[in-house]
Amino acid sequence: MKGINHLFLRLLYLSVCWLVAIKPVLLAKEPDKLAICSTLFLFFVPLFIDYCSFEVNTKKGRFLKYCGAYSSLMGVVFTIVCSYEGIVLHSNEKAFGILKLWLLWRLLSIWVILSFGDWLVLSFDPVELKIQKIVKKKMRKQKEKLLKETPLSKRISYYEKEYEKPTKNTEGAEV
Structure with missing residues (x-):
């Protein structure tokens, strides 16, 4: 509220x-x-x-x-x-x-x-509330950018790519 x-x-x-x-x-x-x-x-x-x-x-x-x-x-x-x-x-x-x-x-x-x-x-205060919204948006953008640049996100993207590659069945057929 x-x-x-x-x-x-x-x-x-x-x-x-x-x-x-x-x-x-x-x-x-x-x-x-x-x-x-x-x-x-x-x-x-x-x-x-x-x-x-x-x-x-x-x-x-x-x-x-x-x-x-x-x-x-x-x-x-x-x-x-x-x-x-x-x-x-x-x-x-x-x-x-x-x-x-x-x-x-x-x-x-x-x-x-x-x-x-x-x-x-x-x-x-309307001015304070307006500035607080702008600050929140900037902080969220900075956090999103920081999360994208972390080594963890690189590892996650590597495993996502590995997951999307087709896997080979033990008999040699692609699944």
Whole structure:
């Protein structure tokens, strides 16, 4: 179905992660630093990897890609920095230094909104869809050409020719 692609699934994944993140971040009586860092890591790393694999063709798409890639990279760096022993989680205040955990949870919603924008632009923008069709055709032609040039295709064509040759019966008559 149109619009149901990996970007929609990513949007669902991030929404669920955002909702799950409320437990260790806000609802825990005593927040656990490891649980918070693990949640953030599982939120940001797949997002960063996905942004690195994007191929976009419009200005809106490039803007969303670079905003998402750099901001999720900053999120990964923040998570790694917070996981070290020097950064203290103040359980009674529910804060990493001066960053309150409720603010952190609300900041995560930015990436959910950004993911929604990615899904809309890259799945429904007419210019992006037109360019994606052209790119698909070119990629398929390149793959077909590559398959024809491989040594395997030469071997297959040799055996196809051998198969088409008439075979001789043991008595010498052609079959």
